[in-house]
Amino acid sequence: MVIAIVLVLIVVGSVAFHMLSPWWWTPIASNWGYIDTTLVVTFWITGIVFVMVVLFLAYCVFAFRHREGHKAIFDPENKRLEVWLTVITAIGVAALLVPGLFVWKQFVTVPDNATEVEVVAQQWSWNYRLPGEDGRLGTSAVEHISDENPLGINPFDRFGKDDVIIEGGELYLPKGQPVKMLLRSIDVLHNYYVPEFRAKMDMVPGMVTFYWFTPTRIGEFEVLCAEFCGTAHGFMRGDVYVVSPEDYQEWLTEQDTFADYAAATEPEQDTQIAQNSQP
Amino acid sequence: MADLPHDTDPQLPPAEVADVMPPHAHSWWSHYVFSQDAKYIAIQYSGTAIAIGLVGLVLSWLMRLQLGFPGIFDFITPDAYYQFITMHGMIMVVYLLTAVFLGGFGNYLIPLMVGARDMVFPFVNMLSFWIYLLAVLVLVASFFAPGGPTGAGWTLYPPQAILSGTPGGAQSGIILMLVSLILFIIGFTMGGLNYVVTVLQARTRGMTMMRLPLTVWGIFTATVMALLAFPALLVAAIMMLFDRLLGTSFFMPALVELGETLSYGGGSPIAFQHLFWFFGHPEVYIVALPAFGIVSDLLAVHARKNVFGYRMMVWAIVGIGALSFIVWAHHMYVSGMHPYFGFFFATTTLIIAVPTAIKVYNWVLTLWKGDIHLTLPMLFALGFIVTFVNGGLTGLFLGNVVVDVPLSDTMFVVAHFHMVMGVAPIMVILGAIYHWYPLMTGRMLNQAMGHFHFWITFIGAYAIFFPMHYVGLVGVPRRYYEIGEPAFMTTPVEGLNAFITVAALTVGAAQMVFLFNLYWSSRHGRVAGSNPWKATTLEWLTPVVPPEHGNWGDDLPLVYRWAYDYSLPGAPEDYIVQTDPGPKTPAAGPL
Numbered sequence: 001m002v003i004a005i006v007l008v009l010i011v012v013g014s015v016a017f018h019m020l021s022p023w024w025w026t027p028i029a030s031n032w033g034y035i036d037t038t039l040v041v042t043f044w045i046t047g048i049v050f051v052m053v054v055l056f057l058a059y060c061v062f063a064f065r066h067r068e069g070h071k072a073i074f075d076p077e078n079k080r081l082e083v084w085l086t087v088i089t090a091i092g093v094a095a096l097l098v099p100g101l102f103v104w105k106q107f108v109t110v111p112d113n114a115t116e117v118e119v120v121a122q123q124w125s126w127n128y129r130l131p132g133e134d135g136r137l138g139t140s141a142v143e144h145i146s147d148e149n150p151l152g153i154n155p156f157d158r159f160g161k162d163d164v165i166i167e168g169g170e171l172y173l174p175k176g177q178p179v180k181m182l183l184r185s186i187d188v189l190h191n192y193y194v195p196e197f198r199a200k201m202d203m204v205p206g207m208v209t210f211y212w213f214t215p216t217r218i219g220e221f222e223v224l225c226a227e228f229c230g231t232a233h234g235f236m237r238g239d240v241y242v243v244s245p246e247d248y249q250e251w252l253t254e255q256d257t258f259a260d261y262a263a264a265t266e267p268e269q270d271t272q273i274a275q276n277s278q279p
Numbered sequence: 280m281a282d283l284p285h286d287t288d289p290q291l292p293p294a295e296v297a298d299v300m301p302p303h304a305h306s307w308w309s310h311y312v313f314s315q316d317a318k319y320i321a322i323q324y325s326g327t328a329i330a331i332g333l334v335g336l337v338l339s340w341l342m343r344l345q346l347g348f349p350g351i352f353d354f355i356t357p358d359a360y361y362q363f364i365t366m367h368g369m370i371m372v373v374y375l376l377t378a379v380f381l382g383g384f385g386n387y388l389i390p391l392m393v394g395a396r397d398m399v400f401p402f403v404n405m406l407s408f409w410i411y412l413l414a415v416l417v418l419v420a421s422f423f424a425p426g427g428p429t430g431a432g433w434t435l436y437p438p439q440a441i442l443s444g445t446p447g448g449a450q451s452g453i454i455l456m457l458v459s460l461i462l463f464i465i466g467f468t469m470g471g472l473n474y475v476v477t478v479l480q481a482r483t484r485g486m487t488m489m490r491l492p493l494t495v496w497g498i499f500t501a502t503v504m505a506l507l508a509f510p511a512l513l514v515a516a517i518m519m520l521f522d523r524l525l526g527t528s529f530f531m532p533a534l535v536e537l538g539e540t541l542s543y544g545g546g547s548p549i550a551f552q553h554l555f556w557f558f559g560h561p562e563v564y565i566v567a568l569p570a571f572g573i574v575s576d577l578l579a580v581h582a583r584k585n586v587f588g589y590r591m592m593v594w595a596i597v598g599i600g601a602l603s604f605i606v607w608a609h610h611m612y613v614s615g616m617h618p619y620f621g622f623f624f625a626t627t628t629l630i631i632a633v634p635t636a637i638k639v640y641n642w643v644l645t646l647w648k649g650d651i652h653l654t655l656p657m658l659f660a661l662g663f664i665v666t667f668v669n670g671g672l673t674g675l676f677l678g679n680v681v682v683d684v685p686l687s688d689t690m691f692v693v694a695h696f697h698m699v700m701g702v703a704p705i706m707v708i709l710g711a712i713y714h715w716y717p718l719m720t721g722r723m724l725n726q727a728m729g730h731f732h733f734w735i736t737f738i739g740a741y742a743i744f745f746p747m748h749y750v751g752l753v754g755v756p757r758r759y760y761e762i763g764e765p766a767f768m769t770t771p772v773e774g775l776n777a778f779i780t781v782a783a784l785t786v787g788a789a790q791m792v793f794l795f796n797l798y799w800s801s802r803h804g805r806v807a808g809s810n811p812w813k814a815t816t817l818e819w820l821t822p823v824v825p826p827e828h829g830n831w832g833d834d835l836p837l838v839y840r841w842a843y844d845y846s847l848p849g850a851p852e853d854y855i856v857q858t859d860p861g862p863k864t865p866a867a868g869p870l
Contacts, residue, residue, distance in 0.1 A: 001653070003653060003658060005662055006738070007665065008660070010665060010741065012667075014745060017745070017746065017749075021609075021746075021749060022769070022770040023668075023746075023749040023750070023752065023753050023770055023775060024749070024752065024753070024768040024769065024770075025685070025752050025753060025754065025773065026754055026768065026769055032685075034340065034681075035681055035682065035684060035685060038679070038681060038682050039366075039676065039685070040677050040688075041681050042675060042679065042682055045675075046307075046672035046675055046676070048672070049668075049672060050668060050669060050672055052528070053639065053664075054665055054668065054669050055663060056643060057643055057646070059664070060643065060646040060647055060649070060651070061646065061653070061661065064582070064646060064647070064649050064650065064651050065651050066650050066651055066652045066653070067652060070651055071583075071651050071846055071853060072583045072584040072648060072649040072650040072845060072846035072853070073648040073802065073846065074580065074584075074845075074846050074848055074863075074865065075585070075587065075647075075648065076585050076587070076588075076589065076843070076849055077352075077587070077588050077589070077590070077591070078587075078588070078644075080537075080639075081644075081685065082591055082637070082641075083586055085636075085640050086633060086637060086796075089632070089633050089636040089637070092632055093629045093630070093632050093633060093675075095369060096629065096675055096679055097625060097626065097629045097679060099619075099682070100625065100679040100680060100681050100682060100826055101622055101625060101626075102680075104618075104621050104622065104680045106623070107618075107681055107684065108618035108619070108621070110508070120800070123444045123536070123537060129617075130481055132364075136369045136717045142532075142534055142535055142540070143540075143703040145535045145540065147781060152535075156411045156601045163777040174455070184533045185538070187438065187439075187442070187444070187534050187535060188438045188439035188442060188444065188445075188534075188536075189436055189438070189439065189548060191613065191627035191688060193688070193756065195685075195754030195767040196767060198685045199611050199684060199685075200685065200687060201413060201613050201615060201685050202613055202614045202615045203615070204534065204548055204549060205438060205532045205533075205548065205620070206532025206546075206547065206548070207549075207615060209531075209615035214609065220766070222755055222765045222767055222768070224754075225756075226687075226688040226756045228431075228432045228436070228437075228758045229444070230439050230442070230444030230448075231357050231358055231361065231430075231444060231445065231446065232357065232444075233758060233760070233762075234357065234758070234759040234761055234762070235363075235761075237765075245673075249614075250344065256544040257443075258768065261729065268657065279521055
């Protein structure tokens, strides 16, 4: 008896919490409104099923509770009912799956006009690389990593010379421009996650993963690592700014290229060699 | 056993295997310690699992203290926090749930429910427990090893699991973890082969497969799955152990760790994930299917009604078991595997929702027009249905690949899998203990303590995990030592986290009342007598309660009907036991 009331209260409480509580996702800042829509549709369909099943359960417990002289019916199977329930469930599931797969198709199909940004993760910071004037990123490999070449850019690849390098800093993105995030890690698994962009993908050492999106809102957003990467995982955060195309160009010109890096570090090397050879 | 009326009964097929008495214990040691009796092994398994489960429970308290009240408890460093979550997860999934359902309930119930005297290989069955105990001890030892246990997360993803940036990665924590898992799998395989062969070969006369109680179907299917799934984890554990100790590179690509180039190269971290989840997803159902089976029987007995759609329930169990082997990569949608795998695995994952939904409908329809006795096992069964429906439905979010993208690796996932494979199966375990405790001890568990335990556990667990979904929806990633108040949070989750922590501490404390009840009732509980719930299945029909060595006295029981002849029209009582040759089940039943 009490349990029937509690079951009803659980339904009422859950729905009320969903509708009234202040905890909801952060406003979107990318083109993936479709993902939000699919999620809301899923909330509706599953919510209705939850309410119906639990209320029906509560009704059964109330109506068929044991009383003196009450007896259960003998009812082993009901093929018609079982087939109907199966068909309705299959339709409900298909209604969730089909739109989901269409959106996934978009999610994994990068538009031709997307510009590339490489994110290089390491324990526990974010680095970035943008293609320079040639519009191409140079090749890279872990073997090339050194103090002067933190991202492991191939020094013999001419496409890499003009690549823009941002070591442990902030990323700027122009609003409205589709961007393909090329994701790379030099040590363990990481995941480049910005809640407002709705996208997410693991970064795996030894390979390059990706996702794409179009920033749609100017602002400052927080980057979080979303794949466990060791002791400081919870502190592996960064900032990404979505700005107007003009502000973006201005920011871009202030950044160092790989060639600048090499030039800036070379004299240091020279003095070291000089010092070593002094005695 | 030359009992003529039994042997010549024309209704039943002849016995295929001779009735052999299992070996008798000759000494105190072989009776109480190195016992070969499945019932005793079951209690050893369950006792060990509950003991290590308590460690897992305390670890969950500690991690919740950090999440609910960050910065207050100095001893919970980030390293310690990650060690807590890792060991909590591994203990609960493998060493508690798998061990209790298969080693505990499997050992106790399979021989009794199929009408066998014991498992078919009693000695191997005994070894199974002792190797499991050794696995648990190695796991516990890692808490005392230099550097402590591994903090790699229960998924143990390389490369971090065996590197120095993760607690226990460069010390012995991860090594002991992997060795313990290898031992567990060896021990389980010994038990698992026993359960499968016993169900297939040692059923008593008349006990056809389609007359088995769903409890046996659930445990049997889960065991077959475990025998197929655990080898994937075994090889993954061995390969990772080689990577860690011998310098192989199965899962290790070339990498630079904290400025130092390591000598690894050419391996694939994603290969580990495939092996892990090829085990890990069936593992969800290895825990769920026994729960499905047991809860079906609890509902039938306490609603005095046959399980609705028995044959459909059997096929759903087998179908879910088979399908669960082709859905594993839904744990890896954002792992960096080829994105086109998403289409395939989202489809298979959502298909598995159909047989699962059928099971839910059939449980609810079992109650329809029943005679529902609101006993403690029934209350826990109802608690199971609510939490399982809730957790199953959020699975439709995470299984649908594109909806998973924003939610994966957030607290939403944590809430989902705790609801569906934590709370729901534990509801069944608790209900099953209230149900079968009278058989194991001859006494009933105390009602007052039981009701207190049920209400706190059910409402409290729901209060923990329902709001936790919204912490994830806000965007809080899982495995975060401290989230703070980042700008993306429109409303801070601090208050909600504190609430969840208080609920978790309360639910944990209520389990102590349950443990006390287990002890207290074994001495002072009401004497149960035989078959206190008026059930139909064989385990309640032993000549002596609790059942003795060999289970059945002189003659094995003979089975004339399925397990669900409750409230048969015209029958004098509302149940007919499986050994009753009396009135035939009406034609609609599958017999």
